[in-house]
Amino acid sequence: MEGVHKLHNLCNFEPLNMKYIFFTLLIVCSVALLTAQINLNDSCVSANIITIDLGVGLPAADLADRFGPHAIVGGGYQYKTNKNWLYSVSGAFIYGSAVREDTILNNLKNEEGYIVGTDGLQYDPILWESGFTASLQVGKITRLLSINPNSGVTFMGGIGFLQHNIWIYIDETAVPQLSEEYKKGYDRLTNGLAFNQYIGYYLFSNKYFVNFRAGIEVTEGITQNRRSINYDTQVRDKDTRLDMIVNLKISWNLPIFEQPTRKFYSN
Numbered sequence: 001m002e003g004v005h006k007l008h009n010l011c012n013f014e015p016l017n018m019k020y021i022f023f024t025l026l027i028v029c030s031v032a033l034l035t036a037q038i039n040l041n042d043s044c045v046s047a048n049i050i051t052i053d054l055g056v057g058l059p060a061a062d063l064a065d066r067f068g069p070h071a072i073v074g075g076g077y078q079y080k081t082n083k084n085w086l087y088s089v090s091g092a093f094i095y096g097s098a099v100r101e102d103t104i105l106n107n108l109k110n111e112e113g114y115i116v117g118t119d120g121l122q123y124d125p126i127l128w129e130s131g132f133t134a135s136l137q138v139g140k141i142t143r144l145l146s147i148n149p150n151s152g153v154t155f156m157g158g159i160g161f162l163q164h165n166i167w168i169y170i171d172e173t174a175v176p177q178l179s180e181e182y183k184k185g186y187d188r189l190t191n192g193l194a195f196n197q198y199i200g201y202y203l204f205s206n207k208y209f210v211n212f213r214a215g216i217e218v219t220e221g222i223t224q225n226r227r228s229i230n231y232d233t234q235v236r237d238k239d240t241r242l243d244m245i246v247n248l249k250i251s252w253n254l255p256i257f258e259q260p261t262r263k264f265y266s267n
Contacts, residue, residue, distance in 0.1 A: 041148045047204075047256060047257045049254065050075070051075055051077070053072065056072065057071070057247045065101065067098055067101075068098025068099075070094050070098070072247060074091055077089055084142075086156060091134040093131070094133065097129070099127040104166065110122070118175075127168060129166065133160060134161045136158050136159060150202075154202045154215070155199055156198040159193070159196075160193075163189075166187050186232060189225065189227055190224065191221075191224075194221040195219070196220070197218050198215055204253070211253040225241075
């Protein structure tokens with residue numbers, strides 16, 4: 001029937017397949033449990049660490065004009081020395097439904113706020129935030145509030161890459177003006193160099209399932225729009241942006257500790 005609203009239901013959308021995430025966690029845990037037990041209360045030891053990160057991001061500066069709060073899912077690898085220095089490589093996906101720059105498709109909508117498809121039905125596009133970060137970091141686990149030589153308040157800093165765009169969901173077969181190619185004129189694809197700082201608490205214990213970190217990470221991205229033109233404004237956005245994110249993160253650490261070097265003394 002002409003005029004019937006054909007709406008998409010976000011409940012059917014799964015940004016990440018949780019079954020694969022839990023399957024990966026199971027494999028990683030099985031590998032970690034094969035590691036020989038070490039008493040972490042005796043000395044500071046080096047370790048290879050796989051991290052699994054979850055959190056919430058709060059946009060700031062220019063990014064706050066485009067998006068609201070978003071979710072974070074990521075992970076990485078860290079190496080911890082026996083002096084408690086940390087060297088890290090990590091990445092994370094960011095996604096959320098709070099899109100504040102939501103007028104990008106107004107030139108395609110009718111007076112009721114819908115886009116009329118080739119089948120005569122009216123479509124309501126759904127906008128999502130999509131993006132990712134990647135970074136290299138170095139840091140130090142201090143003795144502040146430490147419960148053993150391997151735990152304590154931690155400071156880290158690094159450099160990396162930040163990218164974000166507006167993801168548009170709609171039936172492309174009925175709305176060809178928003179095909180994959182045409183979406184590029186509306187999605188505000190933006191990326192650039194990023195810097196980050198982290199303060200949190202690292203806890204390592206003799207129980208593999210009680211190794212985690214929690215803290216605040218601030219990211220500052222010096223970014224630009226990478227599309228040649230925005231279709232809705234008919235101009236190219238050449239301005240340099242300051243995109244900031246305050247991340248509240250909790251990470252599950254899966255460490256593989258290295259056996260401390262034994263010293264032998266002769267009489």
